[in-house]
Amino acid sequence: MHISEHPVLKEKSNEKVFFYFNNHRLEAKKGQTVAAALMANGIRKLGVSRKLSQPRGLYCSNGRCTSCFVTINGLDHVISCTTLVENNMQVFSNNNDPEIRGEKYGN
Amino acid sequence: METDLLIIGGGPAGLHAALTADRAGARVVVADESFSLGGQLRQQTQWLSNLPGQYGYGKKRGTWVNEQLINQVGASNVQVLKKHTMIGSYLNGNIGVSDGDKTFEIQSRKNIIAPGAQEExxxxxxxxxxxxxxxxxxxxxxxxxxxxxxxxxxxxxxxxxxxxxxxxxxxxxxxxxxxxxxxxxxxxxxxxxxxxxxxxxxxxxxxxxxxxxxxxxxxxxxxxxxxxxxxxxxxxxxANGFSPILEPFEIMNCHFVYQKELGGWLAAYNIHLQTTNPSCYIAGNAAGITDFGSILLTGEIAALSALEAMGFISSAEGTEQKSRCWRELANLESEKVLQARTEMLADYHQKHELDLPDYFMKIKGGKMYG
Structure with a gap:
């Protein structure tokens, strides 16, 4: 949920951004990170872990723990807590290891 | 890219260091991996006490101080590289940064590394x-x-x-x-x-x-x-406490020490906030987990040391300014942290056979050495 009346910070961002998560259209506010925008929409499970396939989500929100990685506009393993959400961004939960060898990377 | 002073980390320590160096006429580049400056200060809405004198006495909200710092940097000649991560160093000592797309090296005369802390x-x-x-x-x-x-x-x-x-x-x-x-x-x-x-x-x-x-x-x-x-x-x-971030110092081959009260392992440094790599200074929570005022002051000391080493300020002025910063820091910082910091500094100076300056020995009437 978005915080509409912050107890301390009165400045508001009202500019809306629309993006997609697993093909669902969602609304966010400009200036929010992808992870926060998903959380504002009630989505906290961002994918599963690589080895045990357990649910994973945002943990440190600082780009250090990398627990919140997703696929953004076709790029695997993007850290969603350090990436700002943009209009028409295509976000998918990233449930596999990234493809690093393949035609699309030229090898 | 080429500059006098490269600062890694655009949180309060890095920004305060950048402003100090900019005022003395040095060319400064600040690289930060985030999309905006301020580091962890961006979300500190609580009132901060223990601010150094130049921020005005009395309590200020962290977010307010953050705005001041960012506005001052915006009005200065400091060059800011947002979304740029330090990813390595070259054999010639240059630091490599990347925005995820392009990677390039920055040639600097001195570096201040202020990556902050991580939560345990x-x-x-x-x-x-x-x-x-x-x-x-x-x-x-x-x-x-x-x-x-x-x-x-x-x-x-x-x-x-x-x-x-x-x-x-x-x-x-x-x-x-x-x-x-x-x-x-x-x-x-x-x-x-x-x-x-x-x-x-x-x-x-x-x-x-x-x-x-x-x-x-x-x-x-x-x-x-x-x-x-x-x-x-x-x-x-x-909330299991904080520890200093180490990776950039590992990249720069700095030596490490363990000090429990400073948050565990950290890059060792001397009274000038200089690490064992002579081109790298340290500032902020990376130099020991502390209060906000001391974060700013370590940034200032590191900048003064770098300025002095590059010849932007005289040795006499460097000594005078650093003496003021250390006195202020000794008054602001909690006793436990200050004691741990002092011990670490004394060990460092003894190990490297460096004299501690007079002004440092006299801080708190010499009581810091018990």
Missing amino acids: AKVFPGWTLPGVMTAGAAQILINREKVLPGKRAVMVGSNDFSLEVARQLNSCGITVEAIVEEKNQIICSDGELVKTLENVPVYTNSTIEIVTGAGEVEHVVIQTPDGLKEVNVDLVCI
């Missing part, structure tokens, strides 16, 4: 479930992102930071259902802060037994001296 994790069954996050992450969500991370929360840990975040979560409408502390009493030293949370149950001598839920946090079991206590919450915040 705490491990229990269910700690990886979505909805379990660090207290710092929850604070970023409410204050920077303006998003509620949950409705009902358990705070694990009772240090100053955890109670401050618990208070802030509460003021945003999140019910803090429990504070869980493994020690036998609340750690927080701020009586007023503790009082604002007097309606929240505190479980001392207690730990998290397990966190469960279908795909995200729904249920927490707390192991207390009176048996198991169960709460239905959707948010578990972990």
Whole structure:
């Protein structure tokens, strides 16, 4: 949920951004990170872990723990807590290891 | 890219250092991996006391100080590289940065490395479930992102930071259902802060037994001296303290020391905030976990040392300014941290056979050396 009346910070961002998560259209506010925008929409499970396939989500929100990685506009393993959400961004939960060898990377 | 001073990290220490160096006429580049400057200061809405004199006496909100710093940097000649991460160093000593797309080297005469601190994790069954996050992450969500991370929360840990975040979560409408502390009493030293949370149950001598839920946090079991206590919450915040970030110093081949009161392992440094790599200075929480005023002052000392080494200020002026900074720091910093810092410095100087300057020996009437 978005915080509409912050107890301390009165400045508001009202500019809306629309993006997609697993093909669902969602609304966010400009200036929010992808992870926060998903959380504002009630989505906290961002994918599963690589080895045990357990649910994973945002943990440190600082780009250090990398627990919140997703696929953004076709790029695997993007850290969603350090990436700002943009209009028409295509976000998918990233449930596999990234493809690093393949035609699309030229090898 | 070429510059006099490269600063890695655009949080309060890095920005304050950048402004100090800019005023003395040095060319400064600040590289930060985030999309905006300010580091962890961006979401510190609480009142900060213990500010150095130049920020005006009296209390200021962290977010207000952050705005001041960013505005001052904007009005200066400091060149800012946002979304640029330090990823390595070259054989010639240059630092490599990358924006994820392009990687390039920055040739500098001196570097100040101010990457800040990281929050320590705490491990229990269910700690990886979505909805379990660090207290710092929850604070970023409410204050920077303006998003509620949950409705009902358990705070694990009772240090100053955890109670401050618990208070802030509460003021945003999140019910803090429990504070869980493994020690036998609340750690927080701020009586007023503790009082604002007097309606929240505190479980001392207690730990998290397990966190469960279908795909995200729904249920927490707390192991207390009176048996198991169960709460239905959707948010578990972990406040297990901070430790200095080390990787950039590893890249620069700096030596490390262990000082428990400074947050554990950190790059060793001398009175000039210079590490064992003579081109690299250290500042902020990376130089030992401390209060906000000392974070700024270590940035200033590092900048003054770099300026002195590059010839932008005279040795006499450097000594005078650093003497003022150290005196101010000694007055602001908590006794435990100051003592640990002093011990580390004394060890460093002894090991490297360097004299400690007179002004340092005289701080607090020489009492720092007991």
